[in-house]
Amino acid sequence: MTPQSRPSTPQRPAIVGHRGASVHAPENTLAAFRRAIEDGAQLLECDVHLSADGHVVVMHDRTIDRTAAADSPLRSGAIGELTRAELDRVLLGEGERVPSLEELLAMTTVPLFIEVKVATAAAAVAEHLQALPAGSPAAASTVISFHEEALAEVRRRTDTPVSYLVEQVDERVLETARELGAAALGPSIAGLCLRAAAAVHEAGLALNPWTINRPEQLEIALACEADSVTTDDPAWAQRELDVRLG
Numbered sequence: 001m002t003p004q005s006r007p008s009t010p011q012r013p014a015i016v017g018h019r020g021a022s023v024h025a026p027e028n029t030l031a032a033f034r035r036a037i038e039d040g041a042q043l044l045e046c047d048v049h050l051s052a053d054g055h056v057v058v059m060h061d062r063t064i065d066r067t068a069a070a071d072s073p074l075r076s077g078a079i080g081e082l083t084r085a086e087l088d089r090v091l092l093g094e095g096e097r098v099p100s101l102e103e104l105l106a107m108t109t110v111p112l113f114i115e116v117k118v119a120t121a122a123a124a125v126a127e128h129l130q131a132l133p134a135g136s137p138a139a140a141s142t143v144i145s146f147h148e149e150a151l152a153e154v155r156r157r158t159d160t161p162v163s164y165l166v167e168q169v170d171e172r173v174l175e176t177a178r179e180l181g182a183a184a185l186g187p188s189i190a191g192l193c194l195r196a197a198a199a200v201h202e203a204g205l206a207l208n209p210w211t212i213n214r215p216e217q218l219e220i221a222l223a224c225e226a227d228s229v230t231t232d233d234p235a236w237a238q239r240e241l242d243v244r245l246g
Contacts, residue, residue: 012245013221015237016113016230017041018211019060023233026093027067028058030107037109039235043228045113045144045210048101050121055084056101056128060117064090064098080118101128104138111140113208113230115165119145122153129160144186144208151180163208169196174203184208184227189217197224215240 020032021039033044047060057079059067064082068075072091079087087098104112105128116122125143132139143154144163151162163184164177168191177185184206187196192209200207210230212218218240221229231237 011225011227012241013226014042014228015040015234015241016043016045016208016228017234018045018230018232019047020044021232021234023213023236026096028060028099029092029094029096030099030103031094031096033104033108036234039233040238041110041234043111043113044104044108045115045230046101046104047115047117048121048125049079049117050124051079051084051087052081053083054124055087056121056124057084057087058099058101058104062117067092069093080120101125105129105132105136105141106138109137111137111142113142113144113163116143116145116147116150116154119147119150119153122147122150123157126154126157126160129154129158142183148176148180151182155181163206165210167191169200174199174205177203177205186210186230189220192220192224194224197226201225212237218244 017036019027021035022032025032025035036044046058049057051057063078065076069091074089090098142161142163144165145151146165154160154162161183163186164182165186166173167188169187185200186208189209189212197207206227208228209221209226212221212229212231229237
């Protein structure tokens with residue numbers, strides 16, 4: 001859709017719960033994802049790594065160190081060097097544990113934005129997506145990543161749409177997105193401007209900026225006609241959009 005054909009009144013963007021409702025519950029936990037859905041998120045964003053024994057693990061960092069609770073039996077270590085059994089010993093905040101992607105795919109009632117944090121996890125993520133029943137909410141998910149090779153691997157193995165994560169939009173980024181067959185671009189809200197947004201839409205790509213937690217950031221996203229807003233607080237975004245768009 002070209003800028004000339006896009007509606008003059010901003011469309012209401014979909015709300016994406018960033019690591020769930022991570023303002024209200026420990027990030028990337030089932031509790032955070034449930035809270036995000038309760039608070040009106042139409043999609044959930046999660047981060048995934050691969051454990052030492054090949055399980056897809058939902059966590060943002062490469063290590064458990066930052067998010068492990070003070071009373072966790074295991075408080076330090078790289079996810080790629082820990083087995084799933086070892087990760088099961090990790091306690092996060094509020095008694096939550098480290099979810100697997102399989103658990104999240106089974107519990108969600110909305111599609112996911114699955115961020116592949118390490119390219120080696122892409123094939124396993126693709127396998128999980130291929131195994132989903134066609135009518136399940138998770139079957140409409142999108143794989144997102146800063147790693148071009150991860151997105152290329154998912155595209156080779158599945159029909160799942162992919163979105164290329166970037167800090168800001170330029171011609172090289174747009175060309176890479178075209179080469180990947182991406183459906184969307186996900187720039188940082190800090191690197192987004194009207195000209196960049198217009199280029200994304202002119203390329204036929206959806207615009208999914210991250211991470212939007214303040215009114216001025218939401219104003220930029222709306223001015224740029226973003227297709228989604230990724231936020232740590234879906235309830236806040238819902239209220240703000242109600243005020244601005246009704």
